[in-house]
Amino acid sequence: MRESVIxxxxxxxxxxxLADIYKAYRNEFVNWATNHYTCSYEEARDIYQSSIIxxxxxxxxxxxxHLNGSVKTYLFAIGKNKILELRRADKKFTPDLAIDDLxxxxxxxxxxxxxxxxxxxxxxxxxxxxxxxxTMLELYYFxxxxxPELAEKLHYKNSDTAKNLKSRCLQRLRxxxxxxxxxxxS
Amino acid sequence: xxxxxxDIELIEKFLDGKMTNEEKKIFEEKQARNQEFKxxxxxxxxxxxxxxxxxxxTTKEEKLERLKFYGEILDMEEHAAKEEKEGVHLQNVIPFxxxxxxxxxxxxxxxxxxxxxxxxxxxxxxxxxxxxxxxxPFDSPGSGLTRxxxxxxxxxxxxxxxxNGRYKEAITFxxxxxKTADDPISHLCLGNAQLEAGQLAxxxxxxxxxxxxxxxxxxxxxxxxxxxYLKANKMERAKATLWEIxxxxxxxxxxxxxxxxxx
Numbered sequence: 283m284r285e286s287v288i289x290x291x292x293x294x295x296x297x298x299x300l301a302d303i304y305k306a307y308r309n310e311f312v313n314w315a316t317n318h319y320t321c322s323y324e325e326a327r328d329i330y331q332s333s334i335i336x337x338x339x340x341x342x343x344x345x346x347x348h349l350n351g352s353v354k355t356y357l358f359a360i361g362k363n364k365i366l367e368l369r370r371a372d373k374k375f376t377p378d379l380a381i382d383d384l385x386x387x388x389x390x391x392x393x394x395x396x397x398x399x400x401x402x403x404x405x406x407x408x409x410x411x412x413x414x415x416x417t418m419l420e421l422y423y424f425x426x427x428x429x430p431e432l433a434e435k436l437h438y439k440n441s442d443t444a445k446n447l448k449s450r451c452l453q454r455l456r457x458x459x460x461x462x463x464x465x466x467x468s
Numbered sequence: 469x470x471x472x473x474x475d476i477e478l479i480e481k482f483l484d485g486k487m488t489n490e491e492k493k494i495f496e497e498k499q500a501r502n503q504e505f506k507x508x509x510x511x512x513x514x515x516x517x518x519x520x521x522x523x524x525x526t527t528k529e530e531k532l533e534r535l536k537f538y539g540e541i542l543d544m545e546e547h548a549a550k551e552e553k554e555g556v557h558l559q560n561v562i563p564f565x566x567x568x569x570x571x572x573x574x575x576x577x578x579x580x581x582x583x584x585x586x587x588x589x590x591x592x593x594x595x596x597x598x599x600x601x602x603x604x605p606f607d608s609p610g611s612g613l614t615r616x617x618x619x620x621x622x623x624x625x626x627x628x629x630x631x632n633g634r635y636k637e638a639i640t641f642x643x644x645x646x647k648t649a650d651d652p653i654s655h656l657c658l659g660n661a662q663l664e665a666g667q668l669a670x671x672x673x674x675x676x677x678x679x680x681x682x683x684x685x686x687x688x689x690x691x692x693x694x695x696x697y698l699k700a701n702k703m704e705r706a707k708a709t710l711w712e713i714x715x716x717x718x719x720x721x722x723x724x725x726x727x728x729x730x731x
Contacts (some may be wrong), residue, residue: 297540304544309552331541338537350714350727351707359708366680404518414538416522417531423516424523425531435532436539449473455519456511465683 285349292341304334307354311361319365329368333360335413367410371457403466407458415451422448475505479512599699602726605630605660606688609653626654635661652684659692668700691719694726703730 291299308330315326337357340346349356408416414436421427433444478495481487487495498505523531608627626641642658645651655678662671675693679686690713697706707730710723 301544304541305548308548327545331545334541335538350724351711351731355704355707355711359711362708363712369680400514401518401521404515405522408519408522413534417534417538419519420523421531421535424520425528435535436542445473449476452476452515453472455515459515
């Protein structure tokens with residue numbers, strides 16, 4: 283079966299195979315996401331990239347060893363989940379209510395436990411957010427890597443593009459955390 | 469977005485203690501008058517602590533390797549976008565009537581239409597058969613609970629019509645119920661009634677709405693959405709939706725079995 287060959291090739295580090303897949307479904311995915319889920323072109327492209335990264339990671343981590351359907355079906359399913367996740371976040375996010383105002387723990391449990399739980403939720407959300415956002419935010423805020431350096435690593439022409447991406451990532455993280463906190467309460 | 473980016477930068481400088489006097493003035497003003505800015509400040513403080521804690525789990529080198537991989541994805545994107553642009557450009561500059569492949573393409577399209585209509589005629593009964601063997605209407609909680617009750621609420625009327633196969637009547641009642649309560653069970657029953665009544669587009673809309681807006685009964689909604697796609701001959705979507713629930717404890721087995729039959 284062609285799918286198992288693709289998985290094997292990617293697992294063995296054949297990036298050309300991944301590039302071929304990227305090219306094969308990219309336009310169809312962007313059209314599908316913009317037509318069926320009213321995504322913007324940029325949003326659809328970002329989601330497609332995240333889907334490709336998840337597909338790749340799942341192969342490398344042995345989470346994906348064989349496919350029942352096609353690679354396309356798999357990619358589109360990941361993409362659809364990402365889109366719906368984003369839509370839910372857009373809907374539930376309220377910019378005038380701080381994360382800290384959402385009581386994730388009963389008051390009797392005390393402040394340290396509450397903070398610990400909040401930080402755990404943030405870390406889970408970073409995992410959910412995935413790459414490039416997670417790595418970008420961690421390199422910028424923890425390793426204090428500057429935007430020009432980040433831009434250079436990503437072959438961006440200037441650091442403004444890296445700055446835009448960083449802001450978008452932070453915004454998405456904030457939305458995800460707010461939803462997770464709300465889910466935790468309910 | 470621009471405003472938000474500026475606010476984020478301002479807050480970063482505040483948290484790092486690197487503000488100029490001018491920026492400090494703007495910051496204080498925003499903090500005093502702008503509620504959204506105040507919540508952003510509180511959130512950032514907490515979020516950055518979480519980011520730093522998460523970042524401590526891996527080395528800088530590991531992260532740089534990940535970033536390098538993302539850089540490769542961006543190169544793939546650049547390449548694909550360039551090809552897409554060039555394709556559009558060609559289409560724009562060559563007049564349609566001068567394209568030599570137009571007639572050949574038209575002939576191919578006609579041929580494909582004939583072939584696909586024959587294929588569809590063969591495919592449709594097969595999908596109908598699969599649908600019939602897998603579809604079982606969702607068991608409403610109304611069964612046995614509300615029938616015979618003196619309390620004739622809208623919901624009991626809806627469940628009664630649904631349980632007794634009066635699907636069109638049930639659809640009308642469920643629409644009324646959903647005007648006042650965004651209840652997932654009512655959505656699920658409405659979608660099932662629409663499926664039974666052959667209203668495929670409406671059923672698709674109902675189940676998609678559920679998947680996007682509810683956290684309860686999502687697996688059930690996905691299962692019925694997949695069956696709706698199957699009945700409507702939207703095979704790729706049916707497979708994608710089935711794949712999503714293929715690990716579920718309740719529907720995973722059925723989903724995998726159906727996926728195999730569709731392959």
